[in-house]
Structure formats: C-alpha cells, structure tokens
Amino acid sequence: MKMETEADIRLAGVGKTFGSGANAVRAIGDATLDMQRGDFISLLGPSGCGKTTLLRIIAGLERPTEGEILVRGRAVWEEGKRSSEATRPVSMMFQEARLFPWFTVAENVALPLRLQGVAKAEREARAHALCETVGLKGFETMRPSALSGGMRQRASLARALITKPQVLLLDEPFGALDAMTRDTLNMELMSVCAEARVTTILVTHSITEAAFLSDRVVVLAARPARITEVIEMPFERPRTLDLQRTTAFQDMLVRLRSTLTGGH
Ligand SMILES: Nc1ncnc2c1ncn2[C@@H]1O[C@H](COP(=O)(O)OP(=O)(O)OP(=O)(O)O)[C@@H](O)[C@H]1O
Numbered sequence: 001m002k003m004e005t006e007a008d009i010r011l012a013g014v015g016k017t018f019g020s021g022a023n024a025v026r027a028i029g030d031a032t033l034d035m036q037r038g039d040f041i042s043l044l045g046p047s048g049c050g051k052t053t054l055l056r057i058i059a060g061l062e063r064p065t066e067g068e069i070l071v072r073g074r075a076v077w078e079e080g081k082r083s084s085e086a087t088r089p090v091s092m093m094f095q096e097a098r099l100f101p102w103f104t105v106a107e108n109v110a111l112p113l114r115l116q117g118v119a120k121a122e123r124e125a126r127a128h129a130l131c132e133t134v135g136l137k138g139f140e141t142m143r144p145s146a147l148s149g150g151m152r153q154r155a156s157l158a159r160a161l162i163t164k165p166q167v168l169l170l171d172e173p174f175g176a177l178d179a180m181t182r183d184t185l186n187m188e189l190m191s192v193c194a195e196a197r198v199t200t201i202l203v204t205h206s207i208t209e210a211a212f213l214s215d216r217v218v219v220l221a222a223r224p225a226r227i228t229e230v231i232e233m234p235f236e237r238p239r240t241l242d243l244q245r246t247t248a249f250q251d252m253l254v255r256l257r258s259t260l261t262g263g264h
C-alpha cells in the first residue's frame, strides 16, 4: 500500500500586495503548489513578475497577504508571525551575492555555521570542502572585493549549502557565469541536491538550465504573478550534459519558449 506522504513545501493560495490604496502593487496573485521531498522545480517568468518575492515569502523574509505556506508540515507564517522552527531547514541564495567585505571567502562561506555555534575547526573544514566543490579552491583567504562577479556568486552558493539545508531556494544563482562554469556548477548542484534529497526551487531566466535541472518547470505570468503552467521534465536521472543535445530536450526548449511568450 502506498503511504500518503506529506508535501515538503506547500503553497496554498499565496498572494502578496505591497502597499495599499492607489499605491498598491499586487506582486503575487494566487500561488498554489505542492513539492515532495527531493523535488527540483524551476520558476520561469518575466522580470518583475514576483519570483524573488515568492522565494522570500517561503524563506520567511516577506509576509504574505493571503494564503498559507507550509515547510515540512509547519506553517512559515502564523497570524503574521514568522516561525523560525518552520524556516530552520530552509536556505536561500540571493540574487546578489551579499558577502561581507571584511570577511575572507572561507569566513563568508562558514558564517551560517558560526551563527549556529559550530566549532572553528569543523567550520573551516566544511568551508574549504565547499569552496572546492564550487571551484573556489585557492581563493579561500581572499576578500570578496578580489573576486569576479561569478566567483562571488559561487561563494554565495557555497554559503547557502554549508548548513546542509533540506530546502534550498536559489534566486538566479548563475546569472553572472560563463557558459562552461555554469554547466559545471549545474552538474555540481544537481548531484548535491540529489544526494541529500534537497527540495529545491530555482529561479532562472535560462530555459535550458530550468529544463536540465528540474523535475518540473513552473511558468509564471506577470502582474500579479500567477502560475500559468507546470510542465514535467520527463528526462531520466542521473542526467549528463549530453542530454542537452537530444531531440527530446531541444523539443522541450521549444515548448517552454512558446509557453513563456504566450503562444501555444
Ligand atoms: N518591498 C517592495 N515594495 C514594493 N514593491 C515591491 C517590493 N518588492 C517587490 N516589489 C514589486 O513586486 C513585483 C515583483 O518583484 P520581484 O522582485 O519579486 O520580481 P522578480 O520576478 O524577482 O523580477 P526579476 O526577474 O527582475 O528579478 C515588482 O513589481 C516589484 O516592483
């Protein structure tokens, strides 16, 4: 008998309006979505359609005006108050790297562990291992100002992963990367997420990246953001970069592109 499993992330009728009266901006309309443990979904949609706002609401950084968000069965927002219990397994990587300039790369990466009171030796060991994973080996003792934009993003990804999150929210993590580094990091991300069965939501403007990494691609329409389509990516796992050259994959890109532009 199949056990009924509780959703890992549940969005039920989530809405968000900024401001009020004549200045009100309706950022999110009515977002409803269930994710199971280990699901990887991407959000695709035009600039300003509310993707960042939706991630911030799930992470407990922004209060929704309607609806409910459950992470592992716990409400993130209860009577307008954030539950730190619910958001503990959640890690968010922001659209901007947000590194502290006075810390080294390794110290920035290790910061969430320091806040959790993890001992120095363990923090350093884990930070160094993750720097290697994201291709920052040799840069651990540098300050963020000495890094390129893409390297800062990688440091920020390492910082998001260091707590071994169960839920990972990534806001355009690879926007400033060249194609080859992006491919490498996509592969790393996919294996990290699969290994630990991390439930992941990725915001990206790259249709290829969304199709390659995801179990499902969620297409949003603008003002207010609404989920217009949820499209399954029926490609077997584990996936390799060769998948991107297949006809099935290319056909999927065509379909996603036409969904995004509104033509069906
Ligand atoms: N703090 C805020 N106060 C008022 N309006 C806001 C606030 N944050 C976001 N908005 C508005 O909500 C809408 C959605 O913004 P959001 O940043 O979520 O979009 P996005 O989809 O992430 O865009 P992009 O792809 O450019 O990053 C926009 O119209 C924006 O102006």
Ligand SMILES: [Mg+2]
Binding pocket: 051, 052, 053, 095, 171
């Ligand atoms: Mg955004």
